[in-house]
Amino acid sequence: MSTPETKQYTYKEWYPTTKAKAQQPDLSPEEKARPFAKYYYEEIPQPDPAHYAMMEKPCDPAKALYPEQMNDLLNPGYLDVEIGWCNLANGAGFIANKIVYPGVTAEMIDWWFAWHPLEDLRYRIWYPPQHGGIHLSPEGRKRILDESIPMSERNWGVVHHVTENCDCGMENITISFFSPKDYGFDMTRFKQPFVSTFAGGQGWAVTVDKNDESITAPAMMCHIFRDTPEGLEHRTRFWLGYRLSNGVPECTLPPGVAVPQVAVQGLARHNVKEFTRFKHFLPRIYAEFGGKMIV
Amino acid sequence: MPIKLMAASRKRPGLTRAEYQRYIEFYHGTIARQERFKIDSYVQNHVIDGAFGLLSDADHQNKVVDRDAVVEISFKNFREMMETLEPAVPSAASQDGKFFANESTNIIVMAEEEEIPVPTPLTTFNPGLGIVKGVGAMKVLQYIMRDEDVYPEDYKKYWRMAHEEAVEKAPYYKEQARRVQANWRCRANDNDGAARKHFKMVDPPVYDLVVTHWFDTMEQVGAFRQYVEAMQNSAGPKFANWSKSFYLYTKQIVIIRDTPLS
Numbered sequence: 001m002s003t004p005e006t007k008q009y010t011y012k013e014w015y016p017t018t019k020a021k022a023q024q025p026d027l028s029p030e031e032k033a034r035p036f037a038k039y040y041y042e043e044i045p046q047p048d049p050a051h052y053a054m055m056e057k058p059c060d061p062a063k064a065l066y067p068e069q070m071n072d073l074l075n076p077g078y079l080d081v082e083i084g085w086c087n088l089a090n091g092a093g094f095i096a097n098k099i100v101y102p103g104v105t106a107e108m109i110d111w112w113f114a115w116h117p118l119e120d121l122r123y124r125i126w127y128p129p130q131h132g133g134i135h136l137s138p139e140g141r142k143r144i145l146d147e148s149i150p151m152s153e154r155n156w157g158v159v160h161h162v163t164e165n166c167d168c169g170m171e172n173i174t175i176s177f178f179s180p181k182d183y184g185f186d187m188t189r190f191k192q193p194f195v196s197t198f199a200g201g202q203g204w205a206v207t208v209d210k211n212d213e214s215i216t217a218p219a220m221m222c223h224i225f226r227d228t229p230e231g232l233e234h235r236t237r238f239w240l241g242y243r244l245s246n247g248v249p250e251c252t253l254p255p256g257v258a259v260p261q262v263a264v265q266g267l268a269r270h271n272v273k274e275f276t277r278f279k280h281f282l283p284r285i286y287a288e289f290g291g292k293m294i295v
Numbered sequence: 296m297p298i299k300l301m302a303a304s305r306k307r308p309g310l311t312r313a314e315y316q317r318y319i320e321f322y323h324g325t326i327a328r329q330e331r332f333k334i335d336s337y338v339q340n341h342v343i344d345g346a347f348g349l350l351s352d353a354d355h356q357n358k359v360v361d362r363d364a365v366v367e368i369s370f371k372n373f374r375e376m377m378e379t380l381e382p383a384v385p386s387a388a389s390q391d392g393k394f395f396a397n398e399s400t401n402i403i404v405m406a407e408e409e410e411i412p413v414p415t416p417l418t419t420f421n422p423g424l425g426i427v428k429g430v431g432a433m434k435v436l437q438y439i440m441r442d443e444d445v446y447p448e449d450y451k452k453y454w455r456m457a458h459e460e461a462v463e464k465a466p467y468y469k470e471q472a473r474r475v476q477a478n479w480r481c482r483a484n485d486n487d488g489a490a491r492k493h494f495k496m497v498d499p500p501v502y503d504l505v506v507t508h509w510f511d512t513m514e515q516v517g518a519f520r521q522y523v524e525a526m527q528n529s530a531g532p533k534f535a536n537w538s539k540s541f542y543l544y545t546k547q548i549v550i551i552r553d554t555p556l557s
Contacts, residue, residue, distance in 0.1 A: 010444035137446030159448045174482075176448070204482045216485035243483070245296035245407065252483055254377040 004034065005118040005294050006141065014135050014161065015172075021120065021133035021163040022170035022208040031121045035295060036288070039125035039281060047276040051083065051099075055268045058261065059084030064094040067239045067249035071186045073224050074194040082235065085268040090251050091258035093219075093240030095268045101279045102231035106197035107151070108286045109225055109232070113177075113199045114144055114154035115293060123162070125281075127274040132163035132170055145293055152197055153179070163208060167266030170208045175221065177201040182247055183222070196232065199223045202244040217259070218243035218252050219267075236271055240264055296407070297335070298373050298481060300380075301505055303365045303402040303438070303543075307395055315363050316341045318395045324550040326387050333375035336552045340365040340434055340545035343513070347541040349527070356538045358500065359400040365436050365543065373483055376405075398495035402438075403487060404502050406478035411458065417473040417511070431473045433510040434547050435519050440539035441503045445532075450503060451479065453534035458506075461526035467515075468522035474509040500539065516544055 031037055063080035065072060072079060082098040116122040120133035136144060140158040143149065155177035162173045180198045181187050200223055206216040222237040240263065241253045289295055306315035319339055327337050347360040370376040392398050417431060441450045462469050480503045508519055527537050
């Protein structure tokens, strides 16, 4: 029997739906009846002004982390830039963000990243102002719902087909999630207390109004978490213009081309906003639905 | 990481296949050697024979059902490919295409290679092929059109399942296939404005996968026929539009490939 979690479009059916999702329509009667629909209507908390202001101007590119240095994220302490964005010398975009979640655990993170791609509404409640929808392929859905796979591994190899606005208009973004090993982390160091969990992969983004001249832009996404006395610490890195090719980061920008600053800053601001919301609602929604996939 | 540009073209009006192939090998190939830019290797595959679609199709569903060569130009990375395709001064090679190719019908795939193990690879003894090891003299290029209902990420999985099944159901192929390479379309190909401009393409079909199969000689090409029929009848999920797929039997001509240093 079909449930909201198992509703499946073919690729040909799914793609045209993204234009409607980009319009962020009101919830359907079926969606309104979902037990977590109330989160959609909540007032969305605003970011800490001091934190948001750190995304106002670019940081010093000389202090930024390149994806080839990702294992520095496993060092104790902090890197030169933990909150900020800039263009790297090769034109790629760099974003760093850090936020601490009191009362949140690595198990909650693992559950959330597996739970939310199963239906549009789960993704929309995360950040209603800018999240349009999400979909999985049949094989991706099968893996996400496979109870024999540990929650922390459910997303490995799965592609999230996301429709969202990262402050530059609605885009269709395919995010291929990787295991930390396939992402390029040194697994001999990938353990407590340096890391508690990880969600990351390679994305390709293109406007929902794609035409023949539209640019499909690659980016590497890294969300790495570690325990601190204040709560779970979330450190984000994005490298725009990079793709992961056979496990190796490669800048995929034509010579002389840089990722537009507006795109880098837009994603940086979006990241602060959506994870400010995340901080406030993850413990509550986990208390209601945590550990379960079918609701 | 290496990236490869695969361009399947056909001859321009007025040329025979032999004239076309002679031109691209001895004239166009020479130009490429003279102005190499950042090309890592350049291989031409001259078409001997091939088939488009299925026997059950009443008519061809491809816009153009003829190919005379597939060139494979490899680069160390994406940036070097772009530097070569878009030099400050237009390259002689880019101006030469109109003299031999029906450019508007070119099919381009920017691909990343994946080696697929075969049960009976060629031994290192490879008479007549010099330093090139592990390949036969007969090369089949199989362009497989993804079924439009199938997600690209599932397509990879379904093709591999169908391939493994076909290998088991095609014993002659299992015995004779010497090397198999899957060439997966890279999403960077979505921004193929430069490639379309370089190769003068108009509304080209999009292929997510080109599989290369090597056999010892033309004598063994029937093994591929056995394999492809087994694949088209595989029991797994539908993943391909076989009516829009095609394969080419080719002879490989190396234009640029450096001798390994070791």
